[in-house]
Amino acid sequence: MTDRESPSLTPAKRPAGTAATLGGSDGDRSEKPGTPAVPGPGPPPKTPPTPPEKPIAPPAARQARKAAELEELSKDLTWSRPPRRTPAAPLDFAATRRMHIVLVGWEFPPHHSGGLGVHSLELCRELTRMGHRVTFLTPFTGPFTEVPGVEFRYPTGPEPGEPAASYPDTYFAGELARGSSAEAIQGWDAWVESRGGLADASVVHIHDWFGTVGGIALARRLGVPSVLTIHSTEYDRSLGHPGEAIRWREEYGVRNADITIAVSQHLARQLIDRYGALPARVRVIYNAVRPTPRLEGVEAAHRIVLCLGRLTAVKGIDTFLRAAARVAPAFPDALFVVAGQGPEYPRLIDLAVHLGIADQVVFLGHVTEPERLVLLASASVFVLPSVVEPFGIAALEAMAAGVPVILSKTSGVAEVATNVFAVDFWDVEEFASRIAELLVYPVLRGTMGEGGRDDALREGWAERTVQTVGVYAELATRARHPR
Amino acid sequence: MKLVLYLHLHQPWRLARFRYMDLGSGRPYVDRERNLAIFRGIAERCYRPALDRLIAATEQHPGFRFSLSLTGTFVEQAEAAAPDVLDRIGRLVRSGHVALVGETYYHSLAFLLPPPELTEEVARHAQMLEDRFGRTAKVLRMTELAFSDDLARFAESGKYSAMLAEGWEGMLGGQSPNHVYCAASAPTVRLLLRNYRLSDDVGFRFSSKTWNEYPLLAEKYVRWLSSSPGDLIGLFLDFETFGEHHHADTGILDFLSALPAAAARERRLEWATVEDALDLDPVGTVSAPVTVSWADEKRDLGAWLGNDLQRSAFEAAKKLGTLVRPAGDPGLLEEWRRMLTSDHFYYMYVSGHGADADVHRYFSSYGSPYDAYANYMNALTDLRRRTLAVLDRAEPETPDPS
Numbered sequence: 077m078t079d080r081e082s083p084s085l086t087p088a089k090r091p092a093g094t095a096a097t098l099g100g101s102d103g104d105r106s107e108k109p110g111t112p113a114v115p116g117p118g119p120p121p122k123t124p125p126t127p128p129e130k131p132i133a134p135p136a137a138r139q140a141r142k143a144a145e146l147e148e149l150s151k152d153l154t155w156s157r158p159p160r161r162t163p164a165a166p167l168d169f170a171a172t173r174r175m176h177i178v179l180v181g182w183e184f185p186p187h188h189s190g191g192l193g194v195h196s197l198e199l200c201r202e203l204t205r206m207g208h209r210v211t212f213l214t215p216f217t218g219p220f221t222e223v224p225g226v227e228f229r230y231p232t233g234p235e236p237g238e239p240a241a242s243y244p245d246t247y248f249a250g251e252l253a254r255g256s257s258a259e260a261i262q263g264w265d266a267w268v269e270s271r272g273g274l275a276d277a278s279v280v281h282i283h284d285w286f287g288t289v290g291g292i293a294l295a296r297r298l299g300v301p302s303v304l305t306i307h308s309t310e311y312d313r314s315l316g317h318p319g320e321a322i323r324w325r326e327e328y329g330v331r332n333a334d335i336t337i338a339v340s341q342h343l344a345r346q347l348i349d350r351y352g353a354l355p356a357r358v359r360v361i362y363n364a365v366r367p368t369p370r371l372e373g374v375e376a377a378h379r380i381v382l383c384l385g386r387l388t389a390v391k392g393i394d395t396f397l398r399a400a401a402r403v404a405p406a407f408p409d410a411l412f413v414v415a416g417q418g419p420e421y422p423r424l425i426d427l428a429v430h431l432g433i434a435d436q437v438v439f440l441g442h443v444t445e446p447e448r449l450v451l452l453a454s455a456s457v458f459v460l461p462s463v464v465e466p467f468g469i470a471a472l473e474a475m476a477a478g479v480p481v482i483l484s485k486t487s488g489v490a491e492v493a494t495n496v497f498a499v500d501f502w503d504v505e506e507f508a509s510r511i512a513e514l515l516v517y518p519v520l521r522g523t524m525g526e527g528g529r530d531d532a533l534r535e536g537w538a539e540r541t542v543q544t545v546g547v548y549a550e551l552a553t554r555a556r557h558p559r
Numbered sequence: 560m561k562l563v564l565y566l567h568l569h570q571p572w573r574l575a576r577f578r579y580m581d582l583g584s585g586r587p588y589v590d591r592e593r594n595l596a597i598f599r600g601i602a603e604r605c606y607r608p609a610l611d612r613l614i615a616a617t618e619q620h621p622g623f624r625f626s627l628s629l630t631g632t633f634v635e636q637a638e639a640a641a642p643d644v645l646d647r648i649g650r651l652v653r654s655g656h657v658a659l660v661g662e663t664y665y666h667s668l669a670f671l672l673p674p675p676e677l678t679e680e681v682a683r684h685a686q687m688l689e690d691r692f693g694r695t696a697k698v699l700r701m702t703e704l705a706f707s708d709d710l711a712r713f714a715e716s717g718k719y720s721a722m723l724a725e726g727w728e729g730m731l732g733g734q735s736p737n738h739v740y741c742a743a744s745a746p747t748v749r750l751l752l753r754n755y756r757l758s759d760d761v762g763f764r765f766s767s768k769t770w771n772e773y774p775l776l777a778e779k780y781v782r783w784l785s786s787s788p789g790d791l792i793g794l795f796l797d798f799e800t801f802g803e804h805h806h807a808d809t810g811i812l813d814f815l816s817a818l819p820a821a822a823a824r825e826r827r828l829e830w831a832t833v834e835d836a837l838d839l840d841p842v843g844t845v846s847a848p849v850t851v852s853w854a855d856e857k858r859d860l861g862a863w864l865g866n867d868l869q870r871s872a873f874e875a876a877k878k879l880g881t882l883v884r885p886a887g888d889p890g891l892l893e894e895w896r897r898m899l900t901s902d903h904f905y906y907m908y909v910s911g912h913g914a915d916a917d918v919h920r921y922f923s924s925y926g927s928p929y930d931a932y933a934n935y936m937n938a939l940t941d942l943r944r945r946t947l948a949v950l951d952r953a954e955p956e957t958p959d960p961s
Contacts, residue, residue, distance in 0.1 A: 402580060497929060509578035513933040516579070519871040520936070524929050527909065 175278035175548060176209045178294065180268060180287030184214060184228075185221045191469040192283060192307045195339075195363060200226045202541035211277070213268055213287070231267050258321065265290035274298060279548045283307065285322050288329030301551035303544075304333035305361075308466040309346055315389055315463065327351040334551050337361050337544070339467040340488025359547055362492050363467045364537045365476045371453035378411035381511055382455040382479070384448070384470045385462070387418030392461035392484065392501055394420075394427055399461075401431040402508035407515055408436075415440040415451060452477040456521060457514045462487055463501050471496075475528035480521050482510045492535075495527025561791040561831035561839065562784060562822060563751060564625040565723065566798040567700075568606075568648075569666050570598055570633045571902035573924045577938045588894065588938040595640040602641040605802030608812055610647040612801075616819045617656040623819040624656045624830040627798075628700055631664030631687050632900065645691070652692045658832035659688055661696035661719065667899035668863060670701055670710060670850075672877055680896065681717060698723065698833040702901050704753065704795065704853035705860070706730075708846055711742030711750075719748065720837055725853040726752035726793060730845060737789020739839045743846035750845050751833055753795040753853060757783065762796050766809035774810070777817035785825040790839050795853070863904040868932040873904055875936065879943050886949045894942055898935070906931035 179200070183193040200210050204225030211227045212220075220228045268290030281303045282291035288304060295302035310318040310326055330336050330351040337359050338344035344360050347353040381400065385391045393414060400412040414424065414437065421439065428437045443451065452458075458474035458481045465487035472489050474481050475496070483490055484501035497510045514521050575590030616623050627648065637644045651657045663669050663680040664687060670677050681699070688694050699719040701710055706724035714722045726736025734740070736752040760780065764770045772779070784792055797804065805811040822828045854862040864870050876898050883895045907928045925931040 494927060495929070497933075498926075505578060505580050509580045509937075510933070512579035513937065516940075517871075517933065517936055519867045520929060520932055523866065523868050523909065 174207050174209070175545075175552075176211070176274070176276050177203060177548070178271075178274055178277045178280045178291075179210055179212045180280060180282040180291035180294070181212055181214050182284055182286050183216065184212065184218075186219070191339075191363065191467060194469060195305075195307065196283060197221055197223070198364070198366070198537040199541055199544065202537050203545070205538075206541065206545065208545075211271075211274065213271065213291075215264055215286070229271065231264070261286075261321075265293065269293035269297060279303060279551060281305065281544075281548075282329060282333065285310065285326040285329060288325050288333075292329065292332045301334040301548075301554070302332070303335050303337060303547055303551065304329045305337040305339070306330070306343060306347060306466075307339055308464075309343065309350065311346065311350060312390060312464040312466055313388075333357075334554075335359060335547050337547060339363055340491050342486065342488055342491065343466040359543075361540055361543045361547075362488070362535070363469045363472065364535055364540045365469065365472045365532055366537065367533055368449060368452070368473065368477055371449055374450055374453040376411075376454035378409055379407070379515060380451070380455045381410055381412045381457045381459060381515070382415065382451055382474070383413065383459045383461065384415040384443075384451070384474075385460070386416050387414070387420040387424060389420060390462060390464045391416075391418075391420075392463045393424055395461040395501065395504055395507060396459050397424065397427050397431060397433070397437065398504045399459075399507035399511060400437060401433045402504065403511050403515070404433045404436045406512065410436065410456075410515060412437045413440060413451065413455075414438070415443045415448070417442045448473075449477075452479055455479045457482065457511055459507065459511065460484060460487055460489070461499075461501060461507060465489070472532050475532035478525040478529045480514050480524035481528055482507060482514070493528065493531045495524055495531050497524075560785065560787070560789065560827050561829050561836055563791050563793045563795075563831050563833060563836050565660065565793070565795045565833060566625065566627055566800075567796070568627065568629040568633050568798045570594070570601070570630075570636050571666065571900045572632055572636075572897050573597070574903070574934055574938055577934055577941065579933070579937050582937060582941050583944065588942070589897065591639075594636060598636045598640040601799065601803050602637075602644050604807065605799050606637075606641065606644045607647070608807065609798065609801035609815060610644065610651070612812055612816045614647065614651060614654075616816065617651065617654050620819040620823055620830075622823065622830055624658075624832045624835060626658045626660055626698075626833045627651070628660035628662055630662065630666040631684055632666060632897070634687060634691065649692060652694060656832075658698070658834045659692060659694050659696050660723065660833060661685055661688070661699045663702055665896050665900050666702050666902070667896065668702060668860075668873065668901050668904070669899060670705060670713070671864075671873070672880060672899070676880065677713065678717070697721065697837075698751070703860075703863070705850050706750070706847055706852075707850040708742070708744035708848055710850075711745040711748045711847075714742075714748045715745035721749035721751055721833065723751050723753065723793070723795060723833065724845075724847070725851055725858055726754050727851055727858045729858060730847050730851045734843055734845070735789050737787060737792055738842040739790065739836065740843050740845040741841045743844040746844070749837055749841060751791070751793055751836055752845075753793045754787075755853070757787070757792060758794050758796055761794070761811075761814075762800050762804070765800075765811055765814070766805040775814070777814055777821040780814075781818070781821040781825055781828065784822070785827050790842075791831065791836050862908055863901050866907070866909050866928075868907045868909065868928060869904045872907060872932055872935050872939070875939055879939060879946065882943065882946045882950065886946050888946075888949050891942065891946055891949065895946075898939060898942065903931070903935050907935070 179196065181196045183196070185193050185197050196212070200212065200223045203210055204223055209225055211229060214228065214230050217230050217232060218228060268287060271294060275298070277298050277300055279301050280291050280295035280298070282288055283305050284307055292302050306326070310322045330347050330353045335357050336347060336353055338347055339362060341360050344358050347358055348355055383393060383396045385393070387393055396412070396414070404410065404412070412433070425439065428434050452474055455474070458471065458479045460468050460471040460481065460483040462468060462484050463486070465484065467488035468483065471481050471483050471487065475493065481493070482497040482499060483493070485498045486501055490496070490498050499506045499510060514524070572589045573594055574588050575586070575593070577586060577588055613625070629648065634645065652659060661681060662684055663677070664684040665680055667680060669680045685696065688696060697719060698721045699714045699717065700723040704723060704725050706722060711722060722742065724730070736754050740750040740752070742748040742750055760772070760775060764772070765775050767773060801811050801815050819830070822830065850860055851858050852860055852862070864873055879895060883891050906925050909928045925934070
């Protein structure tokens with residue numbers, strides 16, 4: 077007698093009142109004393125049970141217990157296949173099969189290619205590839221990189237059958253406010269909340285502070301869950317001196333969205349500490365990169381140490397320059413390249429001159445996508461010296477291109493990358509040493525470059541989007557199965 | 560059936576963080592205090608309690624015999640951090656229950672360097688054993704239990720009676736590890752082989768709660784030993800197994816204490832040192848054209864020289880040898896030899912051996928293999944510059960052009 081033939085007598089967890097079967101042990105029941113041969117009120121068995129050749133004889137105590145269990149189980153016994161046991165809070169994938177997702181965004185490529193813009197584009201691509209429909213609400217008038225299945229709507233755009241918005245678009249068209257910015261933002265909130273044609277929406281997914289008030293209002297009006305992704309906080313962007321209006325909108329979003337997604341653990345902790353986010357309502361989903369082919373045949377005349385990012389105080393470019401000054405004398409053929417623009421530009425130029433390395437530092441200003449690829453193809457080392465970096469997608473892009481990366485320990489990307497040098501953001505000597513080490517040891521450069529590429533491409537936007545849809549599904553389930 | 564218990568004692572001189580910017584600063588490569596602090600910790604958790612239990616066992620069980628090896632770097636650190644550990648070892652040696660095993664002084668990969676490096680390092684170790692314990696080792700073990708036909712010939716030339724090696728199927732070709740063999744390349748050299756299954760039951764699996772034999776008690780283990788076929792069982796382990804790799808609260812020290820008594824109840828079992836085991840007749844020959852070690856699943860030198868970082872670092876160290884020797888400065892020679900310690904290369908292991916990566920991380924003193932490599936190379940570059948200064952020569956290498 078094998079185990080398979082022995083009665084499975086412990087389906088006691090089966091909820092009372094559901095149909096059940098006792099596996100292959102049907103016939104055993106009649107062998108047990110005190111067990112009704114035919115179950116009580118249930119319908120008769122569809123297939124008559126075949127008794128096994130030899131009944132098993134469990135010890136007396138167990139036998140009595142089993143009999144009682146069987147009694148209990150037999151109350152409404154039917155012989156049909158039982159439904160699969162479902163977990164307490166089942167993921168309702170039916171709800172996610174084909175969703176209409178309203179993204180309340182901000183920038184979108186091609187004109188804006190910061191982390192938020194890239195994230196939005198990639199999310200749109202992957203969501204539509206998975207069969208979902210996306211409506212993207214943005215204050216900007218485009219042009220937008222076309223993604224089939226994504227409808228872009230903006231305040232002055234065509235809105236068939238709807239009244240024109242009373243929204244001062246000039247503020248966001250680049251020209252600074254004719255009216256006050258507060259007025260403009262309120263107009264934006266009202267515009268988002270009142271968008272029609274979204275009756276079939278499944279979820280409202282807001283990105284960063286700008287859309288929080290309007291987006292949450294819209295979700296409430298539509299009766300759908302809201303998700304907020306925070307890419308960086310006002311504390312980070314302002315080095316600890318947040319603008320109150322923005323800070324408030326961030327906190328409002330974090331406290332009111334059903335789930336907040338942070339792009340790193342570091343950021344998630346901040347949301348909990350600074351904005352009182354409930355840990356149970358915070359998820360971490362990292363950014364990703366697309367495999368960019370490393371251009372071949374780019375021969376740099378110099379060895380390039382690259383730093384790429386907006387020239388703001390939080391990016392720590394001054395640390396980069398100070399480290400460069402320590403390294404430069406020993407490496408006369410090294411060129412320290414700063415790509416990006418921003419308010420710190422004049423100060424950084426002054427610093428480079430002051431440090432006496434003006435001849436080995438180049439400020440490129442804004443670089444286009446093709447230029448960026450050429451830079452990555454020719455760089456020997458990439459440095460991300462940020463004081464604060466919620467994620468740091470530029471470093472991940474450098475890794476994907478096989479460039480060895482030195483990054484500050486506080487960056488979000490440090491959480492997903494192991495094949496990098498992680499340095500304290502204030503440690504100029506350490507940055508300098510790491511740069512020199514990568515310049516001087518080719519084997520180190522090669523091995524770290526390869527390892528970094530593996531790190532960067534291990535999980536792509538497809539995986540990140542699946543994780544995001546997982547959050548939608550979780551909320552859809554919660555909405556259908558309220559506790 | 561002879562039980563050949565052999566325990567290996569080693570601590571490396573770990574390097575301090577030596578930045579590229581520290582080149583020429585005269586900073587020491589080794590963080591002496593940190594190493595000694597680590598040693599004190601291990602002495603507390605492992606060396607003292609385990610040695611005490613071994614001493615007690617030799618006193619209670621006249622038949623209990625085993626073997627020890629200890630590297631020169633271990634002795635140096637013990638002397639500075641916990642001299643009582645050496646006293647305990649001395650007491651064991653004097654008791655006559657313990658045989659000492661020879662090896663390189665620096666726990667180095669000197670066997671991959673041109674002669675006479677290996678000869679000198681083994682001689683230095685032999686001198687240390689003689690000075691400190693008044694003993695001469697008859698049996699030789701190479702760093703990480705490395706064995707090859709060349710190493711057998713080396714042992715023969717050094718008048719060693721036997722070598723220790725991993726009882727690895729890849730080398731034994733179907734023969735049992737539970738016998739004494741002759742080295743095919745040097746028939747006067749016997750081979751004592753590590754039974755890695757039974758050794759790893761204690762070394763790796765003892766505290767693993769997912770192991771289906773958990774918990775391992777001395778009685779059960781001795782039953783396994785006694786039911787094994789053959790003439791001897793080589794139980795070769797890191798000494799740190801007892802109290803450090805497995806902490807005391809796993810029961811490992813009690814297991815060690817209980818082992819001699821449990822074995823005494825099995826008539827078939829008899830403790831033997833590596834030298835006692837040489838009385839057994841060899842049953843065949845074993846050849847290893849390629850070096851076999853006791854590490855990782857592949858039992859090769861991949862754990863030390865498996866990736867480009869490791870190979871390039873080792874090549875750089877090897878190359879520096881051709882400068883250090885002519886420089887004739889004993890201080891530089893000593894520092895260079897400390898750089899040959901195999902642990903430095905072990906820390907540069909990236910991945911590729913699967914589950915072994917966890918083992919490597921456990922033993923590493925760096926955050927990443929890249930840290931280990933850069934740090935090592937900086938120190939080595941500094942040492943090279945100092946050596947060139949002694950030789951009154953300029954840096955010959957140009958910076959990497961790519």
